[in-house]
Amino acid sequence: MDMEITIPQDDPVRLASAQLEELDYRELYRAYSSQGRKSAAEPRIIFEVLVYGYMCGIYSTRKLEEACRKRVDFMWLLNGEPVPDYSTFARFRTGRTKEAVEDLFYQFVRRLEQMGETEHDEVFIDGTKLESRANRYTFVWRKTTEKYLAKVKDAVREEFESRGISGNVTLKKFRELVKSEKAACEKNGIHFVHGAGRRKPPRQRAYEKIFTLLEKWEGYEKKLFLMGNSRNSYAKTDPDATFMHMKEDHMRNGQLKPGYNVQIAVNSEYITGAAAFSNRTDSGTLRPFLRRLEQQHGERYRDIVADAGYESLDNYLYLEGNGQTSFIKPINYEAQKNKKFRQQIGRRENMQYDKQQDCYVCAAGRKLLFHHESTQRNRQGYFPTTAYYRCDSCVGCPCREACCKAKSGTPKELRVKTDLVRLSDDSRKNIKTERGITLRMNRSIQVEGAFGVLKSNRKFKRFLTRGRANISTELYLLCMGYNLNKLCAKCNTGRLKTHLFCLQKE
DSSP states (O other), rough: OHHHHHHOOOOHHHHHHEEEEEEEEHHHHHHHHHHTOOOHHHOOHHHHHHHHHTTTTTOOOOHHHHHHHHHHHHHHHTTTOOOOOOHHHHHHHHHHGHHHHHHHHHHHHHHHTTTTTTOEEEEEEEEEEEESOOOOOOOHHHHHHHHHHHHHHHHHHHHHHHHHOOOOOHHHHHHHHHHHHHHHHHTTOOOOOTTTOOOOOOOHHHHHHHHHHHHHHHHHHHHHHHOOOOSSSEEBBTOOOOOEEEEETTTSSEEEEEEEEEEEEETTTTTEEEEESSSSSSTTTHHHHHHHHHHHSEEEEEOEOOOGGGGHHHHHHHHHHOOOOEEEEOTTGGGGSSSSHHTTTTSGGGGEEEETTTTTEOOOSOOOEEEEEEEEOOSOOOOOEEEEEEEEEEETTTTTHHHSSSTTTOOOOOEEEEHHHHHHHHHHHHSSSSSHHHHHHHHHHHHHHHHIIIIISSSSOOOOSSHHHHHHHHHHHHHHHHHHHHHHHHHHHTTTTTOOOOOOOO
């Protein structure tokens, strides 16, 4: 069969092969050579077949092997190489090639910039939850673990008191107690017995009791260590996955499923960055994601466009410190348009601010004068300032019940995070400009459109592997396949080197 005649010149497989041939595969071959075994097929060929498979929506390794044996485009891509079996594809997607695949992905992103397809004026960031391959019922919860750990500590404290040991109950002291108890049993020649029909000596039962408590204590501590400070759960079959609310809730009962918070950065309709986080909230992923993008690109994006889920004081301060312009929609941006929100006269947003006197004027016309301010260091190392405004007296105020929830006689007080108010107002002004409106429209089209294509069109709603390293490899393959499809579509429609969709003027 003449493959050159069979495959059309404008077929996506030709464009994919031409683009992937230009990448540097030294990191990939280094990852394979470190394993001490020869690959069943050429690593570069395996990578190209996997990427093209993700372009076609084929994610199963067995279906990839079948496509290599039966489909002409996959045969052409193999270029006479032997067909890799499904286990070869599966081994490639393990964590050993994570850094190499990430390097190849960002190589292609930099190549797109050299072609004039992307630039660093703006970036659209959004996230979604993708389910892990972990078992849905192998959950470990922080509150339950802490409750049982407290019970174990109480039992250990009783053991310490019964033995006349004073001081704080620590894991180190308890390990020493268990060790000394075992040594005492061996010194006294106590023979440990096990099995049905055998009576254990009292000293053995005492030792096994404290040894069981030690195992439970160490097990609960290990679980809390795996969760870290930013998670409240994880899956036993995939400790990197966190139980989250998914958008696909077929049972409609708010079931939590193990998954990852996948973040992507889109510029000029291409995915220029991707990462998977165990953090459930989007606001906690923005700073590490932007740092990763800057590290891989060697350059910062000027304008950061994101939805209300990314608004936080730490994110605003981070963008201000890096000289990046925030186009983040405030959390209450849409709510302020509602009549119900405007009727809440006790909110700061519904009060008038007198800049000269530095006070707020309530609905009854009374002034809330500046009282004092405080500055404290937060977890991220910033020093936000909180200003307190207090009314002299609310006695006889007709709006007292609707304005203030404090006890009768306590004057109305506002706590204003001055840095958050200032930076949120700046971001609000930015998104209301002509460029801001254009960027907000493009965010809906480009980054939300990318997730729509990946999850709805390409039917990728669940990872096929476990562990952050493995699912990151899947994610980079998926994003590279998306970018190649986008490049092919732009070539066919004559839209190369276009970056933003323009507003339609009436």
